[in-house]
Amino acid sequence: MIPDASQQALLEWANLIGIENVLTDPALLTSVQTATFHTDVRVPAILKPGNTAEVVGILQIANRHQFPVYPVSSGKNWGYGSQVPTADLCALLDLGRMNRILDFNEDLAYVTVEPGVTQRQLFEYLQSRGGRLWMDASGASPDCSLIGNTMERGFGHTPYGDHFAHVCGLQVALGSGELVETGFSGYRDSQTGPVYRWGVGPYVDGLFSQSNLGVVTRMTVWLMPAPDYFEAFFFTCEKENALSGLVDALRPLRLNGTLRSTVHIGNDYKVLSGLQQYPWEHLKGRTPLMPADLAYFRRAMNFGCWNGSGGLYGTRAQVAEARRLLKAALKGKVSRLQFLDERKLLLATRFSRVYEILTGWDLSRTLDLARPVFGLLQGIPSEKTMGSVYWRKRQRAPEDADPNRDGCGLLWCAPITPLEGGHAHSAAMLATAILLKGGFEPMLSLSMVGERAIACVVSISYDRDVPGEDGRAMECHHQLLEALVGAGYPPYRLGVQSMKAVHPPAGMTKLINLIRHAADPNGILAPGRYHQGPSSRPSAVLEQLREH
Amino acid sequence: MIPDASQQALLEWANLIGIENVLTDPALLTSVQTATFHTDVRVPAILKPGNTAEVVGILQIANRHQFPVYPVSSGKNWGYGSQVPTADLCALLDLGRMNRILDFNEDLAYVTVEPGVTQRQLFEYLQSRGGRLWMDASGASPDCSLIGNTMERGFGHTPYGDHFAHVCGLQVALGSGELVETGFSGYRDSQTGPVYRWGVGPYVDGLFSQSNLGVVTRMTVWLMPAPDYFEAFFFTCEKENALSGLVDALRPLRLNGTLRSTVHIGNDYKVLSGLQQYPWEHLKGRTPLMPADLAYFRRAMNFGCWNGSGGLYGTRAQVAEARRLLKAALKGKVSRLQFLDERKLLLATRFSRVYEILTGWDLSRTLDLARPVFGLLQGIPSEKTMGSVYWRKRQRAPEDADPNRDGCGLLWCAPITPLEGGHAHSAAMLATAILLKGGFEPMLSLSMVGERAIACVVSISYDRDVPGEDGRAMECHHQLLEALVGAGYPPYRLGVQSMKAVHPPAGMTKLINLIRHAADPNGILAPGRYHQGPSSRPSAVLEQLREH
Numbered sequence A, B: 001m002i003p004d005a006s007q008q009a010l011l012e013w014a015n016l017i018g019i020e021n022v023l024t025d026p027a028l029l030t031s032v033q034t035a036t037f038h039t040d041v042r043v044p045a046i047l048k049p050g051n052t053a054e055v056v057g058i059l060q061i062a063n064r065h066q067f068p069v070y071p072v073s074s075g076k077n078w079g080y081g082s083q084v085p086t087a088d089l090c091a092l093l094d095l096g097r098m099n100r101i102l103d104f105n106e107d108l109a110y111v112t113v114e115p116g117v118t119q120r121q122l123f124e125y126l127q128s129r130g131g132r133l134w135m136d137a138s139g140a141s142p143d144c145s146l147i148g149n150t151m152e153r154g155f156g157h158t159p160y161g162d163h164f165a166h167v168c169g170l171q172v173a174l175g176s177g178e179l180v181e182t183g184f185s186g187y188r189d190s191q192t193g194p195v196y197r198w199g200v201g202p203y204v205d206g207l208f209s210q211s212n213l214g215v216v217t218r219m220t221v222w223l224m225p226a227p228d229y230f231e232a233f234f235f236t237c238e239k240e241n242a243l244s245g246l247v248d249a250l251r252p253l254r255l256n257g258t259l260r261s262t263v264h265i266g267n268d269y270k271v272l273s274g275l276q277q278y279p280w281e282h283l284k285g286r287t288p289l290m291p292a293d294l295a296y297f298r299r300a301m302n303f304g305c306w307n308g309s310g311g312l313y314g315t316r317a318q319v320a321e322a323r324r325l326l327k328a329a330l331k332g333k334v335s336r337l338q339f340l341d342e343r344k345l346l347l348a349t350r351f352s353r354v355y356e357i358l359t360g361w362d363l364s365r366t367l368d369l370a371r372p373v374f375g376l377l378q379g380i381p382s383e384k385t386m387g388s389v390y391w392r393k394r395q396r397a398p399e400d401a402d403p404n405r406d407g408c409g410l411l412w413c414a415p416i417t418p419l420e421g422g423h424a425h426s427a428a429m430l431a432t433a434i435l436l437k438g439g440f441e442p443m444l445s446l447s448m449v450g451e452r453a454i455a456c457v458v459s460i461s462y463d464r465d466v467p468g469e470d471g472r473a474m475e476c477h478h479q480l481l482e483a484l485v486g487a488g489y490p491p492y493r494l495g496v497q498s499m500k501a502v503h504p505p506a507g508m509t510k511l512i513n514l515i516r517h518a519a520d521p522n523g524i525l526a527p528g529r530y531h532q533g534p535s536s537r538p539s540a541v542l543e544q545l546r547e548h
Helices: A004-017 A026-032 A052-065 A119-128 A146-151 A240-255 A268-275 A291-301 A316-330 A342-350 A352-359 A363-376 A384-390 A421-438 A469-486 A506-519 A540-546 B004-017 B026-032 B052-065 B119-128 B146-151 B240-255 B268-275 B291-301 B316-330 B342-350 B352-359 B363-376 B384-390 B421-438 B469-486 B506-519 B540-546
Strands: A069-072 A091-094 A101-105 A110-113 A167-174 A179-181 A214-222 A229-237 A264-267 A306-314 A336-340 A408-413 A416-418 A443-447 A453-463 B069-072 B091-094 B101-105 B110-113 B167-174 B179-181 B214-222 B229-237 B264-267 B306-314 B336-340 B408-413 B416-418 B443-447 B453-463
Touching: A004 A052, A052 A069, A052 A091, A052 A167, A052 A214, A101 A119, A110 A119, A119 A146, A146 A214, A179 B506, A229 A316, A229 A363, A240 A264, A240 A306, A240 A316, A240 A421, A264 A268, A268 A291, A268 A306, A268 A363, A268 A384, A268 A443, A268 A453, A306 A316, A316 A336, A316 B316, A336 A342, A342 A352, A342 A363, A363 A384, A384 A408, A384 A453, A408 A469, A416 A421, A421 A443, A421 A453, A421 A469, A453 A469, A506 B179, A506 B506, B004 B052, B052 B069, B052 B091, B052 B167, B052 B214, B101 B119, B110 B119, B119 B146, B146 B214, B229 B316, B229 B363, B240 B264, B240 B306, B240 B316, B240 B421, B264 B268, B268 B291, B268 B306, B268 B363, B268 B384, B268 B443, B268 B453, B306 B316, B316 B336, B336 B342, B342 B352, B342 B363, B363 B384, B384 B408, B384 B453, B408 B469, B416 B421, B421 B443, B421 B453, B421 B469, B453 B469
Parallel strands: A069 A091, B069 B091
Antiparallel strands: A101 A110, A110 A214, A167 A179, A167 A214, A229 A306, A229 A336, A264 A306, A264 A443, A408 A453, A416 A453, A443 A453, B101 B110, B110 B214, B167 B179, B167 B214, B229 B306, B229 B336, B264 B306, B264 B443, B408 B453, B416 B453, B443 B453
């Protein structure tokens, strides 16, 4: 399959990083070509460098032979393309072997990591050092890479939830093979690389987020000191049209710093998909689950049309005051508002029946859903959030869940709206109508990722083994994205499926392409990734490979 | 003085923006060539565009004639070069006429401004709308531009003190004359331009901070809702070697979010220079003021070797808890810790003698110093901070203070250190030794600008009218900067005097120069500004002008 000129690149790569780190086993290649939706790009080889020098060497060889490479850190980019490249015939640059924690400072609360370091690895590392510092975890797999998620500008649920805003001191190999260190991290003998984001002169870190301008090989992550006391809150609301009021009630608390972290609001579909798979029996095989069907489940499992969660962090007095303010803000707007700390959670787990009698809140079934959220709010990565990916499957999620392998269909689309009730409502209604029309359940979550914006994550969950579903889901995804962008809510992030679906303003595309041409003159790094414009040119090897 | 080819550019500029907005009056040109230290560049003309289209047009003409331009917003960059360009014979692009507030949203707490909008203007605007939103103010002149300060990554004293971290949606004219809108602000019909920083695709805003890649013609500034209650705190410490312990005691409160804003610690020199001019009489004309001389003033005016201030924001209960935690943290480490709110300040002003008897704290003299700090902590711009610029002058600062005109000598050098006692102490000792050796008073302030870093601002204040002082001060400045960089504390910002004094890593300089070449192929925008490397090339008009 691979022509001679490209064989030469492979030989040089093997010579550089060892033959055992250049993988071409067909079964393996098939697996990395597989996402949670239809893709048709081919991966001719997987390269597994062990250090930055090898990454640089790989890029130099790629340039010499104009053989494009596509970097992935852990490749767990579920719903956005997993580890499937954005262009055909890229060698996959798998950074997973580079998994060292290079620096740790407890007083100044940071850690410096390589791209292979996962959420789980950092969590265990911090625990083993006494747990005085908390990381932020995204709701994705514990095996997600910190650098991968941060460079996609993912978010989590603690006060450090805006990942990209809490990192600095990048080491980046540009597409050209040049090595760059950002901020103060490249200054000889500087004491300030890990503690100050901006450095001196232009701040360039942002260029390497959501782009194909460089391979991030090192990053400092800021950590949060474990608070004296932590309490989660959960609220539910029975009224379908309550979202707007909830958002407007919470905004002042987010803006004034009382709520220091993301408040997450899920609709009933989202909650149900976290509690169980599609109720095939109950619906006698019919799809989609319609809003009218949901009343039964809401009653049976005790959740609302809208279901919120968030965390309060601080001393006991700080948390108590935040609790008081939150109660006042949500008064009359929610059906139920509950606070949960470590002690209550233990009690509830032991005496869930008694607890129900005392408080009127049936924790027995919702505890399963509450526990991972309770953890995420403290930066503890969770396996549980993967469950919903198997929503429409007929079999249960296996122990070694692998959505790519198991034919789970998942497409994510994540528009940003202003943190304002009317906008949140509009976006939610739009997504609901389009998904139902397309035959899918509108699972929505709205995360108040900043003080002024909501990231509304819409999941299209389906079964790839049902003939035609891949096509129908993708069609629905495209309609959804187009409608959301048209309504003024562009997505915060793109997947392999949506790289061409947004149209950035012409001036910006031109600027990015100029920078890309400077940083990667041969266009060998992740072609087709973000900001596609006229100057992305196909490489020679691509042309040559296409002819075969 | 100006040759024919350049006359042509001036004519085209006059044609574009009106002859009345192309200024070449010699007295005016002399004034804009004057900073608070020696400079020797010449400004052949001042251009005053009225809108973005005119800025773009000016840049296009500049490109055609290779006539470099140097943008300033308000030109109040005291201590870093005022409005003096970094290269000889640039036309000054004065953006002061573009002073519209383009958008204001009270719910989502933001304002969108042009470069001529000053701190004073925004403050008055917000006051006129009820004052429910607070801006952040830097300690610089009320007539400072918001965009100018933010793009230099200046800082202030409220929770929104890291200016660059609280803006988004830039409109930028690149050196090439291309117009770019960043984040979501350039997406047609997008609702999210002013509320979400990152947009989708690479985040490029940072490129336009501390650089010469573009002229920022519009920016959204996030504002802070006025808190229910505000209290300032002030502490003093009599022990010379106390800095390290103070910093380490405050760090946990900064990291855990109890202190949401910058804590500012000034040494005795800094405080004295805020209270009065150089004590010429007391010292019988001798300079510099030595540490041994200071004991008298500390006693007489009731300040310490180290003097801190900061703000507590929130509900009364939130502030009370922060106060309790701060008291506990500083116990035994300070000589005095006082809390001041609006009511106490009024009382103190009215009954300062009675207040002294009741509390033991003599407010009578320090109130003058406390009042502007009390305001700055609430984002109220202050005229008072300008006083110290006249420190070494023999005459008092006039009502219409103008440090450039009045021969005030001022050089600022602002190293970053980790927020760690040992480092803060080292940097302070280094600066103190070098300034005293150079014959100047080491006025130091240390601002905890982030949770992990200190910006240590060192002022060299002198009298430009004393023969030889310009040279001695600059020599001292260069020694200081070199020593600080060598010790691992590079500056957060450069001035005209220091653009060549730091040496960024080679990879970064190469990247910036590649980007510069793409954004400004003729090198007509602010040549010599930040990251100087081999690809900055002199323009044709420069060569031609030099021959005259």
